[in-house]
Structure formats: C-alpha cells, structure tokens
Amino acid sequence: MLNLVIFGPPGCGKGTQSARIANKYGLMHLSSGDLLRNEIEKGSDLGNHVKHYVEKGFLVPDSIILKKVYKNTIRFINSAGIIFDGFPRSLVQAVMLDKFLNKKGLNLNMVIHMLVDRSELFNRLTGRAEDSGRKDDTEQIFRVRMRVYEKQTHCLKEYYSAQNKILQVNGMAPVEEVSAKIANAIDYYREKNEVFSDVI
Numbered sequence: 001m002l003n004l005v006i007f008g009p010p011g012c013g014k015g016t017q018s019a020r021i022a023n024k025y026g027l028m029h030l031s032s033g034d035l036l037r038n039e040i041e042k043g044s045d046l047g048n049h050v051k052h053y054v055e056k057g058f059l060v061p062d063s064i065i066l067k068k069v070y071k072n073t074i075r076f077i078n079s080a081g082i083i084f085d086g087f088p089r090s091l092v093q094a095v096m097l098d099k100f101l102n103k104k105g106l107n108l109n110m111v112i113h114m115l116v117d118r119s120e121l122f123n124r125l126t127g128r129a130e131d132s133g134r135k136d137d138t139e140q141i142f143r144v145r146m147r148v149y150e151k152q153t154h155c156l157k158e159y160y161s162a163q164n165k166i167l168q169v170n171g172m173a174p175v176e177e178v179s180a181k182i183a184n185a186i187d188y189y190r191e192k193n194e195v196f197s198d199v200i
C-alpha cells in the first residue's frame, strides 16, 4: 500500500490535491472533514454532536474522529493505498494513527505539508465561501481555524520530520503544477524509498 497524509492550513488546497493524487494513483481518499460534514448533513447523532465544533472552527474530540477514521481505514485495507486528508490534526491523533497502522502491519510512507501564505489563504477562503456554502468559511471562523492550525496541527511537521517522512510543497503555484510536483515526489519515493528533503 501507499499511505499518505496531507496537511496544511485551512484553504491550502489539500482537498483538491488529495482528490487528484487519489485519482492518479488509485488511492482511497479519506477526508475527515467530509466524513464529519456528511454526518452533519444526515442529521445523525454523531452529526448533531460535532456540528458546533465544526461550525465554530474547533477540532472535534479525538475519540470521535479516531473511531471514524479507524473504521474507514479498515474498509480500505485491501486497496492500493490511502490518502488521509485533514487527519491527523494533532500530535495525539498522529501517535494514535501510527499505533493503529502498526497493529495492522501498515505504515505511512509520506506526509505532504502544504505551504501557503496567510494572505493567500484568506483570499481563497473568502472566495470559496460563496460556492462552498460551508458555515465555517467566514472571516471570523477562518481566524479561529488558523489559530487552531498553528496551535494544534503545525507541530506535525516536527513529528513526521523526525521520521524522515515530510515532503514540503509550495502550495502557491497553480493546481496542476502542485499536483505534478507531488506526483514527481511520489514516483521518486517509489523508486528510491526516500522522501525529497527540499521544498518542491
């Protein structure tokens, strides 16, 4: 299996890139945000429970997201691989994911860290708000999500760097260019079993 994680600040393009990579390499796209929004839309108990966290821009409790991700990972275990999009989002989640995968005899191969300037993120999200209809795509909630990212998620960089798994990608380039660079790095990894150390 080829198991990847993609993370970065809100609006960095991880959803778009995940879909493109999943398509190119036949991977399963596991988006924690989509899983949660789906539950909210259905009006399930879980959806009603997480609604306020998601709409206010806070992380939902680890126990909820972990259960959901484990269940879906098991569903995808015989696939070509999984791209985890939006998960893990904290150190606890990262450690738990490693433990879970190890128990199943699996591991993460590469962790894609998307780099985008704050002003660009803000422009993208306010632009997206009109189409996405997402309640968390407002200026105020964007600020909360940014703060949550900096406080709880950005530390994943150190965690995965220590495992030599971090691929840093300049996410300011056009979508196709970013995808091509990531694909290059994936092909390189498959050939050499090594992650590019430079920012691409």
Ligand code: ADP
Residues within 6 Å of the ligand: 009, 010, 011, 032, 033, 034, 036, 053, 054, 055, 057, 058, 059, 060, 061, 065, 085, 086, 087, 088, 089, 093, 136, 145
């Ligand atoms: P974005 O990265 O653009 O902010 P996502 O779709 O990845 O959007 O996530 C939307 C929201 O869903 C988050 O702000 C958070 O409330 C919730 N969420 C998604 N993934 C997780 C996670 N791994 N842990 C906790 N909460 C999560």
